Amino acid sequence: MSRSLQCQMKKYATAGLAIAALVGLQACDELTSLGGQPMDNTPPTTSIANVPPPNDADNLYSPLVEMSWTGQDPDGYISGFEVSWVTYHETQGDSVVHDPFVTADETMIIPFESSDVVNRQRILVRAIDNQGAIDPVGDTRTLYTRQGIPPETFLYYPKPGTKVFVAPESSPAWRGVGIYFTATDVDGWIRGYSLRVDDGEWSPWQTDTSFVITPDLLKRPLGGTHRVAIRSQDDTYIIEETPVEFDLELIEPTHHLDWLIVDATLDDNGGTERPTDEAVDEWYRHAMGEISYDTWDLVTDGPLTRELLGQYHHVLWHSDNWRESPLVEYRTILTDYVRTGGRLVLSGWDVLVRFNNNQAVADSAWIYGDFVREILHVSAHRTIQDAKMRAVATSDGDTLEVDLSKLFVFRDGLYRVTDISSPGPFAEPFLTYVAADEDSQHLDGLVVALSYQNPQYRVVFLGFPMSFLTPEAGRKLITEIRAFMDSSFYF
Amino acid sequence: MERHGKRIRSLSGVLAVLAASLALASCDMTKVTDLTEPGLVQVILRYEMPSDYPAQPGDSLVVVTRDFRLYSDTTYAEIFQHPDQFMFSLDSLVSVNLLDISGAGAPVQIAYSPVAPLEYDRLIFEMSPPEWVKINDKTYPLRRTGMGAGTVVEVVEPITVLEGQTTVVHLTIAVHKALYRLGDEFIFLAHADSYSVEGPQ
Numbered sequence: 001m002s003r004s005l006q007c008q009m010k011k012y013a014t015a016g017l018a019i020a021a022l023v024g025l026q027a028c029d030e031l032t033s034l035g036g037q038p039m040d041n042t043p044p045t046t047s048i049a050n051v052p053p054p055n056d057a058d059n060l061y062s063p064l065v066e067m068s069w070t071g072q073d074p075d076g077y078i079s080g081f082e083v084s085w086v087t088y089h090e091t092q093g094d095s096v097v098h099d100p101f102v103t104a105d106e107t108m109i110i111p112f113e114s115s116d117v118v119n120r121q122r123i124l125v126r127a128i129d130n131q132g133a134i135d136p137v138g139d140t141r142t143l144y145t146r147q148g149i150p151p152e153t154f155l156y157y158p159k160p161g162t163k164v165f166v167a168p169e170s171s172p173a174w175r176g177v178g179i180y181f182t183a184t185d186v187d188g189w190i191r192g193y194s195l196r197v198d199d200g201e202w203s204p205w206q207t208d209t210s211f212v213i214t215p216d217l218l219k220r221p222l223g224g225t226h227r228v229a230i231r232s233q234d235d236t237y238i239i240e241e242t243p244v245e246f247d248l249e250l251i252e253p254t255h256h257l258d259w260l261i262v263d264a265t266l267d268d269n270g271g272t273e274r275p276t277d278e279a280v281d282e283w284y285r286h287a288m289g290e291i292s293y294d295t296w297d298l299v300t301d302g303p304l305t306r307e308l309l310g311q312y313h314h315v316l317w318h319s320d321n322w323r324e325s326p327l328v329e330y331r332t333i334l335t336d337y338v339r340t341g342g343r344l345v346l347s348g349w350d351v352l353v354r355f356n357n358n359q360a361v362a363d364s365a366w367i368y369g370d371f372v373r374e375i376l377h378v379s380a381h382r383t384i385q386d387a388k389m390r391a392v393a394t395s396d397g398d399t400l401e402v403d404l405s406k407l408f409v410f411r412d413g414l415y416r417v418t419d420i421s422s423p424g425p426f427a428e429p430f431l432t433y434v435a436a437d438e439d440s441q442h443l444d445g446l447v448v449a450l451s452y453q454n455p456q457y458r459v460v461f462l463g464f465p466m467s468f469l470t471p472e473a474g475r476k477l478i479t480e481i482r483a484f485m486d487s488s489f490y491f
Numbered sequence: 492m493e494r495h496g497k498r499i500r501s502l503s504g505v506l507a508v509l510a511a512s513l514a515l516a517s518c519d520m521t522k523v524t525d526l527t528e529p530g531l532v533q534v535i536l537r538y539e540m541p542s543d544y545p546a547q548p549g550d551s552l553v554v555v556t557r558d559f560r561l562y563s564d565t566t567y568a569e570i571f572q573h574p575d576q577f578m579f580s581l582d583s584l585v586s587v588n589l590l591d592i593s594g595a596g597a598p599v600q601i602a603y604s605p606v607a608p609l610e611y612d613r614l615i616f617e618m619s620p621p622e623w624v625k626i627n628d629k630t631y632p633l634r635r636t637g638m639g640a641g642t643v644v645e646v647v648e649p650i651t652v653l654e655g656q657t658t659v660v661h662l663t664i665a666v667h668k669a670l671y672r673l674g675d676e677f678i679f680l681a682h683a684d685s686y687s688v689e690g691p692q
Binding site for chain 2: 173377424425426454455490491
């Protein structure tokens with residue numbers, strides 16, 4: 001073999017190797033596949049079960065109809081069904097199209113829209129196979145349904161004629177005016193509720209049976225009469241034709257006056273531990289000192305109204321007779337007042353026990369809230385029956401004496417005092433128990449009054465009748481309370 | 492014969508070049524770089540509060556920082572607490588008491604470790620608050636915001652890391668903005684009020 005031929009063969013070999021490498025690289029990227037011609041996917045078929053059987057306008061079904069269907073796919077399996085229907089109102093002459101939806105269920109209870117006397121429902125079901133192909137024909141059924149009975153809405157709160165405070169804007173303490181309602185549907189169940197304020201837009205459907213009207217939904221001025229309407233929708237999409245409408249009376253508190261003393265202390269006979277109304281008034285007059293204030297006696301001046309209460313920045317309420325107090329009846333007004341920026345001082349005998357033992361308070365807590373826990377910020381308490389409270393101590397260490405001359409001589413101190421064993425969050429001890437003798441030293445330091453503040457309101461709660469302190473102690477106590485009300489807080 | 496030889500030579504040359512180029516194009520080869528060591532990233536946190544802030548000695552708002560990640564688009568590098576932490580298989584956790592008034596304004600290193608030298612576009616880490624906050628000897632419930640999303644701190648800033656050099660990310664958190672009262676509870680919102688990048692150097 002000549003040298004030139006060898007050289008040429010090497011070159012051929014080099015070129016051959018290069019081609020082989022190229023072919024190999026290309027080959028490694030190719031997908032392995034079977035031979036032959038692939039079959040096209042065959043779409044599935046659908047059939048609707050003949051239950052319930054077709055009916056006519058003389059034999060109407062309920063708007064809720066349980067229907068079943070099935071599908072077959074010769075080259076795969078059924079992954080779902082596309083369901084849609086059209087409602088023809090036979091009397092009214094119009095129709096409603098229900099948008100198609102996809103479901104994997106083969107049985108469903110269909111809530112056919114049935115607002116007319118006779119409603120013709122034409123349902124179309126199309127099977128979908130595992131490759132996404134939809135039955136091009138599908139199966140249809142025509143059924144007739146009778147008119148659904150519309151739902152009826154009832155208003156729980158506010159009752160007609162009720163007036164409610166309103167604040168210029170929502171806050172953590174006051175979200176807005178709460179509206180509570182319910183509805184019934186004799187031939188089904190309630191799908192949702194919607195509310196409209198001052199002829200504005202209807203709110204989106206909701207399942208919650210309460211609604212908070214925030215100030216931005218109200219026309220100006222906020223104070224005055226506002227029109228509210230509530231409607232419901234049942235399970236067959238029938239909307240109540242005549243919504244519940246009522247006038248909402250709102251009062252915007254002005255707080256332009258400083259102090260109001262609400263005299264809720266029962267006028268007694270003037271005997272020991274039974275002070276007269278005049279004696280109690282005189283005690284508060286002395287305690288208030290130079291502070292300008294107005295008074296309102298619930299017995300002589302009549303029921304306290306929101307219009308009056310809303311004018312004052314501070315309200316001092318005293319129920320200093322343990323035999324009777326109307327405080328519980330005013331819990332909603334006081335709650336409303338405080339949440340919209342009012343400041344409350346509450347003094348009384350057995351105040352918390354009255355709330356605990358009142359069934360109406362418990363029954364209405366879902367609307368008005370828990371006055372003791374949420375407004376007074378008392379998480380747990382008990383009553384100290386022992387007549388051993390000789391004085392109370394302030395956080396600064398000052399001692400405010402009980403006026404023993406107002407008690408029977410056999411008592412060593414004030415009795416039926418509330419021990420606030422667990423102040424609520426952000427509540428601070430305001431006054432603590434000072435025991436009369438060594439036998440009752442275990443009571444020393446117990447919290448008998450607390451203060452609470454947040455950026456919206458402030459509360460001082462005293463678990464004993466403050467008018468049983470000496471006049472001088474009363475003056476100091478009011479000074480302490482006023483200092484708290486005037487303080488600034490970072491949080 | 493001589494003409495055939497020339498044609499064959501030129502054909503074989505073209506084929507060889509074609510094959511080589513196709514082979515290079517079709518294979519995902521590891522890119523070789525000249526890098527020999529990573530860069531270092533240090534994250535420094537300072538917290539501050541206004542002069543009238545009611546914090547006292549003994550107050551407590553201990554937040555835990557963890558899961559530091561430097562992102563370059565969707566690629567990320569983890570930053571640990573110490574440069575050698577990966578050797579001990581330890582989770583990177585650093586606690587900071589944001590109500591410790593003695594430490595206000597002082598730098599606290601919350602992460603420091605090597606990462607791949609790259610141009611990163613943001614830093615993300617978690618700052619988890621406790622369930623309670625202690626202020627002036629009182630304990631209050633503390634709630635997080637946003638179903639946990641309120642505990643993620645994101646710093647969107649170009650962060651350059653160079654080989655063998657250190658890049659420092661400075662973060663400042665204003666406690667009075669991160670901790671606030673809503674009704675009868677405190678809310679904590681993790682965030683960085685200001686940040687800057689120093690280096691690489």
